[in-house]
Amino acid sequence: MYPFTAVGLKSGKDNVTTSSPGLFACKKIYFQTPFYGRQQVTVLASVGHTVKSQTPRNGAAVWVEGAETSEFTVCIVEYSSGSNKSLEVNWVAFNAAPHGSQIGSTSLNSWTTGTECKRIDFRQVGNCFP
DSSP states (O other): OOOOTTTTTTEEEEEEEEETTEEEEEEEEEEESSSOOOOOOEEEEEEEEEEEOSSOOOOEEEEEEEOOOEEEEEEEEEEEEEEEEEEEEEEEEEEEEEEEOOOOOOOOOOOOOSOOOOOOOOOOSSSSOO
């Protein structure tokens, strides 16, 4: 794990190992130092394979559960035959939206079959860029 901490912002990476059957795993990750106050903690995570390979990789989904001021749980499911190896989870956590950012959510229909796309329009916020 390579943690980074700034005021109201923390980031890091960790390995999660999935195994057959199901190619699913969850892991509790603890912040090196907890967030202060009672604001809600938001964690964004992405997943990748830790071992380079010449063969194409199957996809994986990652999600976060139970984000608290001192910890969160990250879960991964691999598709198809999977790697049965460690997957690297990169994460960033914050308890207040970083200046200039827009945070929100939207819902999609079941993603287990087919494809669904959804347009997300960001609200205009002054002149952030020249």
